[in-house]
Amino acid sequence: MEIQSITGMSLPELEALCVSIGEPVYRAKQILSWIYEKGATAFDEMSNLSKNFRKQLEEKYQVFQTKVDSIVQITEQPGCNQATSLISSHLQGGKAGGEITTLVSAHPPPLTPPTRGGGRSGGGAELLPTFQSPSQGKREEEGKNLAQKKRLLQDNKLDITEKFLIHLPDENVIECVLLREGRKITACVSTQVGCAMACRFCASGVLGLERNLTVGEIVEQALHVKNHLQHDERLTNIVFMGIGEPLKNYDNVVKAVRILNAEWGLGIGARHITVSTVGIIEGMRRLAQEGIQINLAISLHAPNDIIRSKRIPSNKKIGINNIIAAAREYFKTTRRDISFEYILIDGVNASKQDAESLARLLKGVQCNVNLLPVNPVEEFHLKPPSQETIEMFCKTLEKHGIVVTLRKRKGDNIKAACGQLRLQRHKFLWKKEELFVK
Numbered sequence: 001m002e003i004q005s006i007t008g009m010s011l012p013e014l015e016a017l018c019v020s021i022g023e024p025v026y027r028a029k030q031i032l033s034w035i036y037e038k039g040a041t042a043f044d045e046m047s048n049l050s051k052n053f054r055k056q057l058e059e060k061y062q063v064f065q066t067k068v069d070s071i072v073q074i075t076e077q078p079g080c081n082q083a084t085s086l087i088s089s090h091l092q093g094g095k096a097g098g099e100i101t102t103l104v105s106a107h108p109p110p111l112t113p114p115t116r117g118g119g120r121s122g123g124g125a126e127l128l129p130t131f132q133s134p135s136q137g138k139r140e141e142e143g144k145n146l147a148q149k150k151r152l153l154q155d156n157k158l159d160i161t162e163k164f165l166i167h168l169p170d171e172n173v174i175e176c177v178l179l180r181e182g183r184k185i186t187a188c189v190s191t192q193v194g195c196a197m198a199c200r201f202c203a204s205g206v207l208g209l210e211r212n213l214t215v216g217e218i219v220e221q222a223l224h225v226k227n228h229l230q231h232d233e234r235l236t237n238i239v240f241m242g243i244g245e246p247l248k249n250y251d252n253v254v255k256a257v258r259i260l261n262a263e264w265g266l267g268i269g270a271r272h273i274t275v276s277t278v279g280i281i282e283g284m285r286r287l288a289q290e291g292i293q294i295n296l297a298i299s300l301h302a303p304n305d306i307i308r309s310k311r312i313p314s315n316k317k318i319g320i321n322n323i324i325a326a327a328r329e330y331f332k333t334t335r336r337d338i339s340f341e342y343i344l345i346d347g348v349n350a351s352k353q354d355a356e357s358l359a360r361l362l363k364g365v366q367c368n369v370n371l372l373p374v375n376p377v378e379e380f381h382l383k384p385p386s387q388e389t390i391e392m393f394c395k396t397l398e399k400h401g402i403v404v405t406l407r408k409r410k411g412d413n414i415k416a417a418c419g420q421l422r423l424q425r426h427k428f429l430w431k432k433e434e435l436f437v438k
């Protein structure tokens with residue numbers, strides 16, 4: 001029998017469950033308060049529920065169905081591409097927060113196969129570079145480094161990004177990311193295991209689509225991030241920009257958005273939630289009719305069909321003009337500005353002419369453009385443009401009255417950019433299988 005998770009349930013569903021067990025309706029809100037406010041990850045922690053009720057719940061349900069397998073922490077100075085990383089692995093249960101094991105350099109050693117019997121829970125942490133347990137002196141030094149980092153973070157001088165590799169009940173793994181920009185703390189969540197869109201710049205699409213994530217598996221990513229925060233930090237934003245095309249898992253994504261937004265759930269304001277799409281027109285139309293004031297981001301990445309179809313195969317059927325028309329429609333219905341995501345790739349879509357074409361394409365659309373230099377992914381041999389080219393691209397769009405934000409790449413130098421951890425783990429497991437076959 002499949003055990004269901006509570007995190008995938010709405011308030012009315014949980015109320016119906018409580019009543020079916022013979023408990024009063026208000027128990028549902030007590031359970032939700034334990035999960036979303038107090039960070040409980042097991043029924044055992046819910047001390048105001050009777051033992052008998054907890055036992056009945058445990059027989060058929062679980063609070064969390066996923067667990068954090070490992071966390072890669074990247075510390076960057078704003079405007080600087082140098083990074084150091086801290087790797088924390090083998091965290092317990094549904095809660096992150098285990099001790100940080102060691103400090104490694106920005107250029108980690110090659111992945112090393114584990115010894116047989118080593119590791120646990122599917123060996124997710126085996127993905128990460130092996131390292132020696134630090135000595136007492138080194139631990140003290142690291143403690144000082146962490147305290148120093150936290151001070152700098154509070155002074156807004158450092159960005160700390162943390163990438164979570166999350167273990168699903170069927171042994172698959174996904175990623176979610178915690179991004180800090182001053183007081184703004186964002187969880188970037190995945191919606192599918194892999195992705196069928198196969199965009200030719202994205203590590204997430206390399207392995208194809210395995211399956212959709214359940215509502216609980218999506219919600220739990222945000223909860224893992226929230227439970228990992230320091231007591232003086234607050235999760236303020238959620239972006240659906242991790243692995244997968246959210247609008248290809250429409251029903252689960254919309255239900256997860258409602259849970260994350262609900263007062264009885266995580267209580268994240270709708271205007272602080274962003275769903276990103278490669279341009280699934282039917283999904284965009286449905287989303288506009290949902291009556292939730294969330295933001296829509298469209299991964300455009302090209303100023304015309306010729307360039308876009310080469311990088312995003314699904315564009316051949318959709319067509320860039322139809323996407324822009326759907327974006328206008330979305331704005332008309334929701335009055336919410338659209339964000340266009342544009343990954344800058346040297347020699348592909350980053351010339352002056354491309355910037356001018358993009359400005360023409362977006363003329364009159366209520367929008368802003370987020371530019372992001374491409375993350376190098378070995379499979380695609382792509383590289384970001386020079387700083388001068390990036391600046392030229394920004395200025396050209398601005399000259400046409402377009403609001404532009406230039407985003408920084410996160411973690412690509414330790415293979416921790418979007419989809420890369422998962423891809424690295426799979427490559428490693430393939431190698432391991434080959435070893436065993438021989």
Ligand code: SF4
Pocket residue numbers: 195196197198199202203204205206242243244245278299
């Ligand atoms: S960019 Fe988005 S839609 Fe394209 S392959 Fe990656 S995850 Fe899928």
